[in-house]
Structures are given as structure tokens and as C-alpha cells.
Amino acid sequence: MKTFLIGLFSFISPALFAQKQADNKAFCSQSRDESLTPIRPGVPGKQPFWNEKARMFKYAPSFSNKKPGEITPVKYRYSAFSFTDKKYYSFTDSSGTRSLAPIWDQLPTGNIYLTIEGISKEGYVYLVKDKMLYKAAVFCPPYPEAKYSYKDALLNGLRFLYDQNYIKSWYATGKPDHKEMPLYCYSAKVVASVINGMLLYNKYFPGNDSSLIIARKAADYLIAKAEPEGSPLAYFSQTYEGTQLAAGIYGNEILMSEPSWTGATLLNLYDRTKDKKYFKAAVHIADTYIKNQLPSGTWYIRVNKITGKPAAQVLCIPNTIINFLSVLVNKYGQAQYQASIETAVQWIMDNPIKTFDWTGQFEDVGANSQYQNLSHYEAGWFAMRLLDNKNRDSAHIRSAKELIAFCEDQFIVWEKPDIYDDRRGLSNEWHAPAALEQYHCYLPIDASTDQMVFMFCKAYEATGDPLYRAKAIALANSIVNAQKEDGKIPTFLYPFRKDKFWPNCMVYSLRMLEKMSTL
Incomplete structure (x- = not known):
């Protein structure tokens, strides 16, 4: 199960690190901004969706979905229910594989139930994706200092x-x-x-x-x-x-x-x-x-x-x-x-x-x-x-x-x-x-x-x-x-x-x- 790497790391220059970490709120902002960019999002027929078995995300994810039955969607409705604040966060998009970036920064950390619905021009609605996922906290110091060197x-x-x-x-x-x-x-x-x-x-x-x-x-x-x-x-x-x-x-x-x-x-x-x-x-x-x-x-x-x-x-x-x-x-x-x-x-x-x-x-x-x-x-x-x-x-x-x-x-x-x-x-x-x-x-x-x-x-x-x-x-x-x-x-x-x-x-x-x- 566990692994290790033996003597294969190149030298990391001295004087670049100190044991004490910075309490820099700019890191929190930078981390939140970076989390809005999806990681290698899938593209149907071109780029595989790697995250079907994933359960926890810090970066706004996108997902594959099912064919929408007999309807032809003209838009998709994304709805995310947060179990943290008991609220829904929603947006619509022309694509059924859009990342959650439009609402990701608004969602609090915690468990989320996501639904993606295809909607036809007649107003018919078809569920193309539902998934439980967890939005994890991004890096935001301070964190505990080491108890010794x-x-x-x-x-x-x-x-x-x-x-x-x-x-x-x-x-x-x-x-x-x-x-x-x-x-x-x-x-x-x-x-x-x-x-x-x-x-x-x-x-x-x-x-x-x-x-x-x-x-x-x-x-x-x-x-x-x-x-x-x-x-x-x-x-x-x-x-x-x-x-x-x-x-x-x-x-x-x-x-x-x-x-x-x-x-x-x-x-x-x-x-x-x-x-x-x-x-x-x-x-x-x-x-x-x-x-x-x-x-x-x-x-x-x-x-x-x-x-x-x-x-x-x-x-x-x-x-x-x-x-x-x-x-x-x-x-x-x-x-x-x-x-x-x-x-x-x-x-x-x-x-x-x-x-x-x-x-x-x-x-x-x-x-x-x-x-x-x-x-x-x-x-x-x-x-x-x-x-x-x-x-x-x-x-x-x-x-x-x-x-x-x-x-x-x-x-x-x-x-x-x-x-x-x-x-x-x-x-x-x-x-x-x-x-x-x-x-x-x-x-x-x-x-x-x-x-x-x-x-x-x-x-x-x-x-x-x-x-x-x-x-x-x-x-x-x-x-x-x-x-x-x-x-x-x-x-x-x-x-x-x-x-x-x-x-x-x-x-x-x-x-x-x-x-x-x-x-």
C-alpha cells in the first residue's frame, strides 16, 4: 500500500525555506481564485472525464452526463443543494458538461447534492446527472506551527x-x-x-x-x-x-x-x-x-x-x-x-x-x-x-x-x-x-x-x-x-x-x- 521514493529528488536550494509559516491572507484569496479553474475538464468524444469516482473537490469540477432521452435540450440547469447552509445554488448553461465555476465560490464547504437537468425548447425537463460530492476547504493559513524543529x-x-x-x-x-x-x-x-x-x-x-x-x-x-x-x-x-x-x-x-x-x-x-x-x-x-x-x-x-x-x-x-x-x-x-x-x-x-x-x-x-x-x-x-x-x-x-x-x-x-x-x-x-x-x-x-x-x-x-x-x-x-x-x-x-x-x-x-x- 504505502510507498516511498529513494534518493531521486534533485537538490532544493538552501535559504528558501523557514520552518515558520506566513500568516498571509493573500494566500486565501489566491487559493479561492485558483479553485475556480477546473482541472482537465472532460470533453465528450475528445477528452475523458477522469473524476467519475471522485468524491471530494477543491477546484470547480465538471462531469459527464447521460443522454437526455427523447428530448433535445437547448439549455441545462445546474442545481447544487448545500447541506451546510441548506440552500440551493443554481445556474443555466448551453452545455451539459459545464464546470461548477459560476457558483463554486458561493458554495460553502461541505456536502453537496448536484443535479444537472436538460431542458428542451418546449420546457420538458430530463435529469442527465445527479451526484453527491464534497466541497473541501482550500488552503487558507494560518495552520499550526510545528511543536519543535x-x-x-x-x-x-x-x-x-x-x-x-x-x-x-x-x-x-x-x-x-x-x-x-x-x-x-x-x-x-x-x-x-x-x-x-x-x-x-x-x-x-x-x-x-x-x-x-x-x-x-x-x-x-x-x-x-x-x-x-x-x-x-x-x-x-x-x-x-x-x-x-x-x-x-x-x-x-x-x-x-x-x-x-x-x-x-x-x-x-x-x-x-x-x-x-x-x-x-x-x-x-x-x-x-x-x-x-x-x-x-x-x-x-x-x-x-x-x-x-x-x-x-x-x-x-x-x-x-x-x-x-x-x-x-x-x-x-x-x-x-x-x-x-x-x-x-x-x-x-x-x-x-x-x-x-x-x-x-x-x-x-x-x-x-x-x-x-x-x-x-x-x-x-x-x-x-x-x-x-x-x-x-x-x-x-x-x-x-x-x-x-x-x-x-x-x-x-x-x-x-x-x-x-x-x-x-x-x-x-x-x-x-x-x-x-x-x-x-x-x-x-x-x-x-x-x-x-x-x-x-x-x-x-x-x-x-x-x-x-x-x-x-x-x-x-x-x-x-x-x-x-x-x-x-x-x-x-x-x-x-x-x-x-x-x-x-x-x-x-x-x-x-x-x-x-x-x-
Whole structure:
């Protein structure tokens, strides 16, 4: 379920950030003005409507509708009933797919029942759309200041992580303790987080050599358990181990995005140890990607590791693969991967950038058909890539800003909304501000919030818009305020699931805090 990005963010300039946020009412006005612009509105027969499964909006949405029966509408009546103030807000338009911009600024935040009616010249009325939706609060500071510094939060978190039995046991056994940490069943992701977590710990506590030993043993385990030479997916790290949780369902599959995280992690370890076996293992992973790349430029998202055949006819949005291969090219001079990077990037430009099908890719969720389970991760990662390459194409910043708006619109809560989550729990116990993960886990998650911090930082660097800076600080402060006294950063930022802890998510939070503490 939870995800993290390893060492793939470019440098964000110092002195541009401070931990204290601005109490600037101009941000409220700017946010409200921007919310009147719909995000990639659908056009019947031309541009798909991506938001049919969406429930919450900050930006004025537009929707597809049904054919109006036997009548020919000459106009459409839009009526939105607000459950907050018990009032109707209406307008008419010649189009049945107009955004709600004419009334959006008037509507209070809260639950809304929308109807769109087609009206013929004779006055006949036909219902073409009805939908419950939630208008969420836009960004409007002030938000709570952090209870202590990012650096203190980072160090407290590192101490907590190192002290966990499921981490320390690696030193003695050289293998994962599934009893102590059941999520080791998601081998590639969670074991890689042990490596990155211990590398980060060793950076700040260099006198403790055991952390580096743990990192090496975890890496050696991933390499030893990788798919054997000569197999269809040779050298790929195993996505699953054992039969716990989703491993019992998808155990024979490889989630094709995950070996790239392993490869990036092994490069991090190589940088620290200079042990060439880790670099060699990363190159082996890259070579297997090249061998399995489809002519279109991408890969299937789930592949049977025994047969090498797709386990589902759903394609991967290959951001993490592109980022991993780019590190090999740009940092280590492995130019042989450049052509594959370019075709993969072009696939994204030709597909989700056009369709806005930013379907989530998670190891504990099966492959989904279009628009059924959108997530911010893939859109956010690609937005950052576009910003990194803004000088190559003048349209990159415009596209990136639209992706950033999509992520915020669908997955950030600046205030606690009045909705039921996907587990039927009321959101009044959520920690906010925060970011939600995916439609199938529409809950505030620390790692999701972290990615939004990185994304807003990158956007501020590229555009100079201080609104992005303010958003990054508000979310980073929220993570600090969610941290427990013992240093633990909860994965689920609400009490009901406080014991459901993913260590890889916390490692991502620690990396975010490190970034923010140095700015």
C-alpha cells in the first residue's frame, strides 16, 4: 500500500525555506481564485472525464452526463443543494458538461447534492446527472506551527527506528523477522526501507557501525532472494515473501515498479560503502528492465515471475523506473539506458498526461481498470520530473502545475472534511492538514503527506510562487505535530488505525524532515 521514493529528488536550494509559516491572507484569496479553474475538464468524444469516482473537490469540477432521452435540450440547469447552509445554488448553461465555476465560490464547504437537468425548447425537463460530492476547504493559513524543529523530529525518529526489534534483529540473523514485522511480506519495499533507514541513521549517528551492518545484511538478503539468473525477471527483487496479507494472493507476481526502488536503494548503499557488488546488482536490475520493456515504452504493472507473462492487462506508469534509470545515466554514466528512459517518458506524455488516468500502483491492491483507483503518487512524481526539465519545453511548467492542482484537489485536506472514508469511518478524527493516499485507501497517510511536501518544494523552486512554499511548510509542520513522544511517526494519521504502522512510510517521513531541516 504505502510507498516511498529513494534518493531521486534533485537538490532544493538552501535559504528558501523557514520552518515558520506566513500568516498571509493573500494566500486565501489566491487559493479561492485558483479553485475556480477546473482541472482537465472532460470533453465528450475528445477528452475523458477522469473524476467519475471522485468524491471530494477543491477546484470547480465538471462531469459527464447521460443522454437526455427523447428530448433535445437547448439549455441545462445546474442545481447544487448545500447541506451546510441548506440552500440551493443554481445556474443555466448551453452545455451539459459545464464546470461548477459560476457558483463554486458561493458554495460553502461541505456536502453537496448536484443535479444537472436538460431542458428542451418546449420546457420538458430530463435529469442527465445527479451526484453527491464534497466541497473541501482550500488552503487558507494560518495552520499550526510545528511543536519543535524539523531536525529534532528527524533525530527523534531515527532513534525510534533504530530501537525497533524488527530492525535490530537483522544484525544477528541477517533476515526479516516476519513475526515482529508482518509487513516484511512486502519484501522489496519494506526491506529496502530498512536499508535506507539505517543509512540515514548512520549519517547522523556515525559512531554506530551496527546500523551500517544492518543495512548491508538487508541488501544482501534482497540480492540473495532475487529472481534467479536465466529466469524471465532475472535479478528482480521479490515483491512478496510468505503468505501473509496480500502476499498470499499475489505471491507469484512481481509489481514491476518495485525492483526500481531496490535498484535505487542498492545505489545508495554503494555510495556509502563503495562495495561494487551493490552497484553490479543495481545494473542487473536495470538490464532486466530493458529486456522486458514493451515497444510502447512501458511495462505491464503485474507480471507472473514464473512465466514472465502479464498477470493483468494493465500497464505500469513507469515513474520510479524512469527515475532509477536516470540516476544510472546521470550520476554513473550508464548511457545505455537513455533511450529506454526517453521512450518511457514519451509513453507517459502520450497516455496519462492526456487521459489523466493516474491509477495507483500498490502491492496490496490488485491491478485496476481506468479511473477506478486514482492516486497522487504517479501524478506528483511526474510533475516533479517536468519541473526538473522545465527548460526543455515551455509547456512543462503548465503541465506540472495542472498535475499539482490535481494532487491537491483530490488528495489533500487542509481542514478535517465531513465525509466517511473508504472504511466507513467518519473523518472528524483525522489529523489535518494531511494528504490521502488513493481512492481505495482514502485516508490521511504520512508518506502521502511527505510526497506533497517534496512536490510543493519543487514547485516553489521552479516557479517562485510563495503559495507553494507555504503549503510545503504547513504539511511538514503537520507531520512534526503527528510525531509521538517516543519518536514514532504514525502511518495512518487518525486514531482508529494508530497501530497499523508501515516502516517504509516513516523512513520517507524522515527523509522529508531531513530535506526540510536543511533548507
